[in-house]
Amino acid sequence: MTLTRDKKGVAGKAPYKVIGTRPLRPDGADKVTGKAVYGADVHLPAMLYGAMLRSPHAHARISSIDTSEAERVPGVKAVVTAADLPVIQDILTDLGEGVVNLRYTSNNVLAHDKVLYHGHAVAAVAATSTAIAEEAVKLIKVEYDLLPPVLDVLEAMKDDAPIILEDLRTTELGEKREGQTNIASHIQHRRGDLEQGFAAADIIVEREFRTGTVHQGYIEPHSAVGLYNDDGHVTVWCSTQGAFGIRNQVSELLKLPVSDVTVIPTEIGGGFGGKLGVYLEPVVALLSKKAGHRPVKMTMNRTEVLQATGPTSASYIRVKMGATRDGKLTAAEAYLAYDAGAFPGSPVGSAAVVILAPYKLDHLLIDGYDVIVNKPRSAAYRAPGGTNAAYASEAVIDELAKIIGMDPLEFRLKNAVTEGDRRADGPVYARIGFVETLHAAQEHPHYRAPLEGKHRGRGVASGFWNNWGGRSSVSASINPDGSVNLLEGSPDIGGTRASIAMQLAETMEIAYEDVHPRVVDTDSVGYNDATGGSRTTFGTGWAAYEVGLKLIDEMKRQAADLLEVDLESIAYENGIFSSNGDSLGFKEIAERIDESGHPVVASASVHPEEFGPGFGTHIVDVEVDPETGKVEILRYTAVQDVGKAIHPSYVEGQLHGGVAQGVGWALNEEYVYDDEGHLLNASFLDYRIPTALDLPMIDTVLVEVANPGHPFGVRGVGETPIVPPAGAVANAIYDAIGVRMTTLPMSPGTILEALWAQEES
Amino acid sequence: MATVWIPPLVQGLTGGRQVVEAPGATLRDVIDNLDAEYPGLKGRLFEHGRVRPGISVTVDGVVSNKRNRSVREDSEIHFVPAISGG
Numbered sequence: 001m002t003l004t005r006d007k008k009g010v011a012g013k014a015p016y017k018v019i020g021t022r023p024l025r026p027d028g029a030d031k032v033t034g035k036a037v038y039g040a041d042v043h044l045p046a047m048l049y050g051a052m053l054r055s056p057h058a059h060a061r062i063s064s065i066d067t068s069e070a071e072r073v074p075g076v077k078a079v080v081t082a083a084d085l086p087v088i089q090d091i092l093t094d095l096g097e098g099v100v101n102l103r104y105t106s107n108n109v110l111a112h113d114k115v116l117y118h119g120h121a122v123a124a125v126a127a128t129s130t131a132i133a134e135e136a137v138k139l140i141k142v143e144y145d146l147l148p149p150v151l152d153v154l155e156a157m158k159d160d161a162p163i164i165l166e167d168l169r170t171t172e173l174g175e176k177r178e179g180q181t182n183i184a185s186h187i188q189h190r191r192g193d194l195e196q197g198f199a200a201a202d203i204i205v206e207r208e209f210r211t212g213t214v215h216q217g218y219i220e221p222h223s224a225v226g227l228y229n230d231d232g233h234v235t236v237w238c239s240t241q242g243a244f245g246i247r248n249q250v251s252e253l254l255k256l257p258v259s260d261v262t263v264i265p266t267e268i269g270g271g272f273g274g275k276l277g278v279y280l281e282p283v284v285a286l287l288s289k290k291a292g293h294r295p296v297k298m299t300m301n302r303t304e305v306l307q308a309t310g311p312t313s314a315s316y317i318r319v320k321m322g323a324t325r326d327g328k329l330t331a332a333e334a335y336l337a338y339d340a341g342a343f344p345g346s347p348v349g350s351a352a353v354v355i356l357a358p359y360k361l362d363h364l365l366i367d368g369y370d371v372i373v374n375k376p377r378s379a380a381y382r383a384p385g386g387t388n389a390a391y392a393s394e395a396v397i398d399e400l401a402k403i404i405g406m407d408p409l410e411f412r413l414k415n416a417v418t419e420g421d422r423r424a425d426g427p428v429y430a431r432i433g434f435v436e437t438l439h440a441a442q443e444h445p446h447y448r449a450p451l452e453g454k455h456r457g458r459g460v461a462s463g464f465w466n467n468w469g470g471r472s473s474v475s476a477s478i479n480p481d482g483s484v485n486l487l488e489g490s491p492d493i494g495g496t497r498a499s500i501a502m503q504l505a506e507t508m509e510i511a512y513e514d515v516h517p518r519v520v521d522t523d524s525v526g527y528n529d530a531t532g533g534s535r536t537t538f539g540t541g542w543a544a545y546e547v548g549l550k551l552i553d554e555m556k557r558q559a560a561d562l563l564e565v566d567l568e569s570i571a572y573e574n575g576i577f578s579s580n581g582d583s584l585g586f587k588e589i590a591e592r593i594d595e596s597g598h599p600v601v602a603s604a605s606v607h608p609e610e611f612g613p614g615f616g617t618h619i620v621d622v623e624v625d626p627e628t629g630k631v632e633i634l635r636y637t638a639v640q641d642v643g644k645a646i647h648p649s650y651v652e653g654q655l656h657g658g659v660a661q662g663v664g665w666a667l668n669e670e671y672v673y674d675d676e677g678h679l680l681n682a683s684f685l686d687y688r689i690p691t692a693l694d695l696p697m698i699d700t701v702l703v704e705v706a707n708p709g710h711p712f713g714v715r716g717v718g719e720t721p722i723v724p725p726a727g728a729v730a731n732a733i734y735d736a737i738g739v740r741m742t743t744l745p746m747s748p749g750t751i752l753e754a755l756w757a758q759e760e761s
Numbered sequence: 762m763a764t765v766w767i768p769p770l771v772q773g774l775t776g777g778r779q780v781v782e783a784p785g786a787t788l789r790d791v792i793d794n795l796d797a798e799y800p801g802l803k804g805r806l807f808e809h810g811r812v813r814p815g816i817s818v819t820v821d822g823v824v825s826n827k828r829n830r831s832v833r834e835d836s837e838i839h840f841v842p843a844i845s846g847g
Contacts, residue, residue: 092814099814099843173770174805174813185815187842190769191779216847273847349815349842380847426766426839427819466844469824533846609823709823719846 002648004704005436018506019712022649025498026517027267036267039223039239040299047225048077048126048291050284050298051133053140054308055115055122058151058374058677059162060144062113062122069139070125075132078290079140080283081123082110086255093248100277102252104343108377109253109282115144116164116342117376118678119307121279126287126296149374149677153316153339156182156373164342164372182372184344187352189366189425197331197363201322205399208318209392211726211744212670213339215311216381217661217689220269222309223299226284230293232256234285237264241271241491242530247522249278254285264521265491272661273380274310276530306682311671312381313338313346314373317392319355323400327414331363332356332424334393338370338385341377346370350466351385354723355393356424357464358434358615359415364424374677380532382658383465383719387665387726391744394461394727399740408460408731409447409617413438433641433705434462434615440701441617446637455624456634457735462617463723467716468533469611472540473526475603476504476547480594482587483514484551489528490540492519494657494718495650496531502646503541503712507548509575510586526605534716537646538707539608545711546604554600558589561597610709614720616640618659622732626755629748631667631733633694638724639701643715648702655700655721662725664690670745763791763836771805788818789828791838806840817843 002020030036067079091102106112111120123140127133148162155161163180170177171185198204224238234256240246243263251258268275280298287296300309318335334355340346352368401411416435422428441447441460451458475487486504490496501515528540552572559577560567562584569579575586593600621634638655645651668688672680681687706713730741739754762782767775775781783798785791796803805813812818812826819839820830832838 173768173816174808175770186770188769271847276847350844350846353842353844380845382847384847425841427822427841428837430822465846468845470845529845533844535846609825611824716846 001700002645002702002704003440005433016506018502018512019644019646020648022647023498023512025495026501027492027497038220038269039266042225042237042266042297044225044227044295047295047297048128049130049133050124050126050287050296051130051137052121052298052304053123053137054304055111055118055120057115057144057146058118058149059147059164060115061147062111062115063143063145065123066141067123069141070136073132073136073139075128076125076136077128077292077294078126078287079123080110080286080290082112084286084290085110085253088253091252093252100345102249105249105277106253108343109278117374119304119376121308124283124287126291150182151373151375151673151677153314153337153371153373156339156371157337157369164374168344168372184340184370184372187349187368189352189364192363194331194333194363194365198322200324200330202325203400203403204320204322205396206320207396207740207742208316209742211315211388211391213311213314213375214665214669215306215687216272216274218270218272218274221300221302221305222275222279224280224284225295225297226281226288227295228285228289228293233260233262235262235264236281236285237266238281239266239268239275241268241275241493241532243489243491243522244527245276245530246278246281250282250285253278253282262521262523265519268491268493271493272382273384273532276532277379279309302684303682306687307679308376310379310381311376312384313340313378313388315339315388317388319392319396321396321400323404325404327404327406327411329359329361329415332361333364334366336368336389339373339375339378340370341375342372343377344370344372346378347380347385351389353423353425353466354386354464355389358417358462360417360421361424366424382661382722386463386465386719386723387662390461390463390723391726391730394724395730395740398459398731398734409438409442412462430612431705431708432613432615433703436703436705437615437617437639437641440639440703441619444619444637444639444701446619446635446699451621453623455626455736456621457732458619458621459728459730459732459735460617460619461724461727461731462615463720464613464615465534465720465723466613467538467611468535469608470529470533470535470539471605471607472528472543473603473605474540474543474547475525476551476601478551478590478593478600480591482590483516484508484510486515486517486544487520487525488517488540489520489522489525490536491531493531494654495647496536496540499537499646499650500541500544504544504548507545508552526603534614534718535611538611538710538714538716539606541646541714542608542710543604543606546606547602550602550604551600554602555586555589558593558597558600559584562589562592608709612643612707612709612715614641614715614717616720616724618724618728620728620732622729622736624733624736624751626737629751631729631746631751633663633696635696637699637701638721639703640717640720641703641705641715642717643707643710644704644713645702646712646714651702651717652700654718656698658721659698659725660690660695662722663695663729665744666726666729666746668745668747762834763832763838765791765795765838768840771802774799774802774805785832787828788820788830788832791832815843816840
C-alpha cells in the first residue's frame with residue numbers, strides 16, 4: 001500500500017510517468033539464470049589461490065612467525081605476514097561507515113604484534129590450488145604469549161580490565177585523557193534541566209538492556225582477486241559496497257598512488273554495511289606481487305566470515321524516561337556502551353542520535369561510550385547502532401504508555417517530533433513524516449484486528465534513521481537508436497540500477513527501457529561514495545537527474561541545428577523538441593547525431609546535503625509458547641515515510657529485508673563465546689538467521705512525505721526498517737505473557753528464564 | 762549573529778554556556794570569532810583546518826562541513842555525530 005501525503009516532488013512534475021511504476025530490473029535475467037559474476041566467479045589466466053592463517057586465540061602477543069616450511073611446499077608461490085605491509089601512521093578516513101584509522105585497518109588485515117580476537121588474520125599463502133594453500137597454512141609456525149581476553153563491554157570499561165591496545169586513550173571531543181584504557185571515546189548530548197524534567201514526571205521508568213554481537217549475515221562471503229602487475233599497477237576484483245573506498249584503502253595501506261589502483265566491483269550478494277572495509281583486498285595484492293605478479297584469489301568460508309568480518313556491536317544500554325499522567329514526556333536519560341570489537345569505531349555515535357530522535361524532549365542527557373573488546377572489529381550494519389538503541393527506548397516508551405493506560409500509538413503521537421522540532425542532539429527537523437506513519441499505523445486493519453488466543457500479544461515500535469547524501473557521479477551518452485548508456489559507480493545491491501535509470505528516464509521524458517545502466521570500475525566514472533547509508537537512490541539518482549538535464553540541453557542544441565532555428569526557441573516536452581511549429585522526436589535527433597554535430601555525452605557529480613531522515617512504525621503480533629519459550633511471529637506490518645518510492649517493489653523489498661533481519665536479531669542471532677574468547681557458533685547451522693519458515697508475509701505501507709531536499713522527493717529507505725523490529729517484538733512479547741524482555745536475542749532460553757523469574761517473584 | 766550550540770563536552774570553554782552567538786558570514790568566520798572569545802574551542806572541534814573526524818557541522822539543519830559555507834544572521838549551528846550508515 002502506498003499513501004502519498006505530498007503530491008509533488010521538488011521538481012514539481014508529478015504525476016510521474018516512470019517514477020512509481022514497477023519495471024523489471026536490468027540485472028534480473030543474469031541473476032536468475034546464474035550468469036551474473038559475483039566475487040568468487042572471477043577467474044583469470046595463471047591465477048593462484050590463497051588461504052589465510054588465523055589466530056586460535058582471542059588475545060595474545062605474537063613472539064615469532066616461521067613461514068619457511070610452508071614456503072617449501074611444492075606449488076606454494078608466496079607467503080605474506082604483517083612484515084610485508086608498509087608501516088602505516090595514524091590516518092583517519094571515512095569509508096562511508098564512519099571514520100576509521102587506517103593504522104588499525106592495517107593491523108586488522110594482518111595482525112602486527114598481537115592477535116586481538118579469535119580468527120584474527122596472521123599470515124596468508126598463495127599456491128597453485130586452494131588445497132595446497134590450505135595445507136601450507138597449517139605448516140606456518142606461530143608462537144604466542146597468551147594474554148587474558150576481555151569480551152564484555154562493561155568489563156572492558158573497568159580500570160583493571162586487560163588492556164587491548166596499549167596506545168589507546170579516551171578521546172572526548174578532541175581532548176585525550178591520560179592513562180591506558182579500552183574506552184576509545186565518550187560523547188554526550190545534553191539539553192535543558194534533567195532534574196527539573198524528572199521532577200515534573202508522574203511516572204518514571206528506568207531499565208537496563210543488553211544486546212549481543214550479531215553479524216550482517218550476507219549470503220555471499222568476502223572474495224577478492226588481486227593482480228599486482230609488473231608495471232606497479234594493482235587491479236582488484238571484489239564484492240564490495242564501495243569500489244572507490246576499497247581503492248582508497250588499498251592505496252593507503254600499500255602506499256601506492258591512488259591512480260595505480262583500479263577496483264572492479266563484481267555483483268554483490270548482500271553487504272548491509274559489512275562490505276565497506278578491506279579484509280582480503282590488500283592481502284591478495286601483496287601475494288600477487290610476491291608471487292611473480294600472478295593474479296591471486298581468496299574467498300572466505302562462512303566460518304572466516306563470522307570470525308573475522310562484520311559484526312555489529314554488543315551493547316549495554318540504560319534508559320530512564322519520565323512522563324505525566326496525561327502522556328507527555330518530561331525528561332529522558334540514556335547511557336550507551338557499545339563494543340567496537342578489537343579496534344575503535346562502534347556505531348555509538350549514531351545510536352546516541354537514534355535513541356531519542358522520534359520524541360520531543362526539553363530535558364535530556366545522553367552519554368555514549370565506544371569500547372574495545374577481544375572480538376572482531378565491528379563494521380557498519382544497516383542503521384548502525386540503531387536497532388539496539390530503539391530496542392531500549394521503545395520498550396521504555398511502551399512501558400510508560402501501559403502504566404498510564406494510554407494506547408501506545410497515541411502516546412507516541414502525543415510526543416512525536418514534527419517539522420520545526422529539535423532532534424535530541426540539537427538540529428531542527430525539516431519536513432519529516434513520523435506523525436504520518438503513526439496515523440497510517442493507527443488506521444491499518446492490522447492494528448484494529450482482534451487478536452485472540454492464549455499467549456498472543458501485539459506490539460508496536462517506531463524508529464528513526466538519519467540517512468546520508470554522500471558523493472555520486474554518473475556519465476551518460478546517447479546512442480543512435482535513442483537509448484542512453486548510463487555509467488554508475490554505485491554497486492547495485494537492492495535494485496538501484498533500476499531506481500537510478502528510472503530517475504534519468506523521468507527527467508528526460510523517455511522510456512525506462514531506453515536507459516541502459518552499467519556499474520563500472522573506478523577508472524571509468526567519477527568518484528562515488530559507497531552504496532550505504534541509504535544514499536544510492538537518493539544521491540546517485542540525483543546525479544542521474546542532473547545528467548539528464550545536461551543531455552536534454554545538448555539535444556536541444558542538436559535540434560536547433562537540425563531545425564535551423566535559435567537554440568532559445570527550442571522547447572522540449574514528452575520526447576518532442578519543437579520550435580515555431582516544427583518538431584523533431586528524441587529518437588529522430590539521436591539517429592541524426594552524426595549529421596547534426598558531435599556525440600552527445602554528459603557527466604554529473606553531486607554531493608547533496610539535504611538527505612531527509614526516515615521514520616518508521618511497525619506493528620507485530622506474536623505467540624509465545626510458555627513451555628519452550630519459542631516466539632512465533634503471526635503478523636507483521638511495517639509503515640515507513642519513504643519520501644517518494646521510485647520503484648515501489650524495491651522499496652517494499654527494503655522494508656521486508658529490514659524486518660526480516662530485525663526479527664532475526666530480536667529472536668535468534670548472537671555470537672556465542674567461551675570464557676577464553678573462542679567463537680563457538682561460527683556457522684549458519686549454529687548462528688541462526690531467519691528463514692522463510694520463520695516469518696509471515698510482511699505487509700508494508702509506504703507513506704510518501706516528499707523530501708524537499710531532492711528533485712523527486714526521495715528519502716533513503718534501506719536502514720530505517722531495521723530500527724523498530726526488536727522493540728516491536730519485545731513489546732508484543734510483553735503483551736502476550738506480561739514479561740519485559742531486556743536482553744537480545746529474546747531466544748527461547750531467555751524467554752523461559754524471564755518467565756521463571758516472574759513466577760518466582 | 763549566528764547562534765552556535767556548544768557540545769556539552771566543550772562547554773567548559775564557554776563557562777558552561779550551551780548556546781552562544783558569534784558574528785560571521787561564513788562558517789569559518791563564525792568559528793574564528795568564537796575561538797577569539799572562547800580560546801581553545803576551535804582546536805577541540807577542528808583539526809588540520811577541517812572538522813574533526815566523527816563530527817559533522819549542521820547549519821540550519823543541513824549537514825555541511827565546508828568552512829566557506831555561508832551563514833545568515835539568524836542561522837543555527839550544531840556539532841553532531843557524523844552519521845553515514847551501512
